[in-house]
Amino acid sequence: MTSAVVTPGNASSVTRKVLTTVATGGLTFLITNALNQPQAISITLSVLIGGIALLIRFLADFEKRLAALERIEAESIVAMRRLVDDTFPQISKATELYRKIDNSALDADVVTELVENSTRISRDAPRIVQHFVQAKIKETAGLLKQLAEGGTITYYGEDREWLLGLTRTATIGIDAISMAAVDHGLWQSEIGQRYLDAQRRVAAAGKRVRRIFVLDAQGTADDPALLRVCAEQRRMQIHVRLLARADVPPHLKVQVRDMIVFDDTLAYETTPTLTNDPELAQISETRLVLTIDRVKECAQLFADLWDVSTEPAVV
Template identity: 75%
Template sequence: MMTAIRVAADSSSVTRKVLVTVVTGGATFVITNALKQTPATSITLSVLIGGIALLIRFLSDFEKRLSSLERIEGESIVEMRRLIDETFPQISAATDLYRKIGDSALEPAVITELVLNSTRVSRESPGIVREFVQTKIKETSRLLKQIVEGGTITYYGEDREWLLGLTQTATEGIDAISIAAVDHNLWQSEIGQRYLDAQRRAAAAGRQVRRIFVLDSHGIAEDPELLKVCAEQRRMEIQVRLLARPDVPPHLKVQVRDLILFDDILAYETTPTPDSDPRNAQVSETRLVLTPDRVDECTRLFSDLWAASSEPHYMNT
């Protein structure tokens, strides 16, 4: 429609130019005739003046069009600069992000897959789905930030994802201190069985897995259920030792706590709820410790307790 209107406007402009030329030439012819000029002179002057009028009209239109083009070009340059100013930082940020993904120690395909899967959550997805996915991404982002920066990450309650994930990905070894207030029913639970199976796989893969059972008294060392647990873990190539609290070196008594060391780089600590009966205690919070000084302290604690502990009696017979 706009093209048709533009064509019609151009045709009208050409028609006006032709009419102006004809009128100018005709007027010139009439004037020269009135001045008693020869027909040849009248015609020549009419054509010349008409042509000049047409040329002037074309030059005037050309100047207008040129001015219009300059104005449009100026507006286009301003718009182009605006677009460049707006999009270049985005392109630069995207390029920098892509470079960082390529330089990351993580597999780029894994990071790309996370981003692509995130984009599959559309605006048409149910609100609860969008909010849940966004919350999980934020949690993962915060976890990654804290892991990279080091420090302590706290999970309120009993965690399972960290426990199983770290056990499955340990590359050197796993050292654990188990206290009754936390692990009293662990080995019979679903999470305990999964954790134990992950440790079995780690030991079978050649990684050193050690555990110290810290007992409230010497008599518990003869408990058949405990000896059964020790025997089961021994068959899984897990090194097991027992340590009664009275035998804990005095300077270490206040430091004894439930913890797991992964590759001597990361410590996993759990805190039981305060309860007079350890059999009813639950895990109140879980901490992931990455501070080098704190991890070194945990490593020394395990080494000292391991030296003070002993194998279950049935292993010495």
């Protein structure tokens, strides 16, 4: 059993309808009575006309309510269409993005984890944290775009993330040309030790790791410090050879530079600052080269220099 809820507005409307009906019926009774009509006819006409008046009021109110309902329905349809128009493109874009993630060569879980962790940076986080995270994501997005499109990516200064990351993820082999102007003191530094450890792990996994030490004018193949470095790397199953700058074939002299070729598909090149003292040289820029022809040239340069280089003396 249900009970109707009567609001003050509804009660007032019903009261007006009742009063109107009573007034109409009473007026009809007075008129018919003044015309000397039989009382039965007066009463009948009063009830009939009062009922008609009540019915007309109900019909008028119903029409108003129906018009209001139609107006609300029309506004709701417009609002719904606007909502669909605004939301559907976003849903389509999100669906397209997830489709691309599934079709990507990258692990979808890793990409999803990146997005989820990004959303964990709340608006209440310090502004410096927000700006730093946004800058890193923008930097990563730019790097991914450049890697996907191929070509050359330049980092101004000495890089360590690319170097260690590429070394740790090598699947075929690593071929490196080490110039004295770039690598002086590298093997005793923190980054050098991490780089060597990453190469040791790659070599221990059965992958090829080779290095050519190009000696400058002051360097000699019997330098005790150099031979100790070579011996240490050979113990790590890294194949090491020495090459004096004077022994480089003439047609290759202008091409010799500090570089690493990863998996025969990507070249990592560094450019030292210009100085007369190699001990004072610093790395001015680092480049990742993905252009196929350029990488082939780098791989061929290494192969040619490897053929004319020699094994270091055993210490």
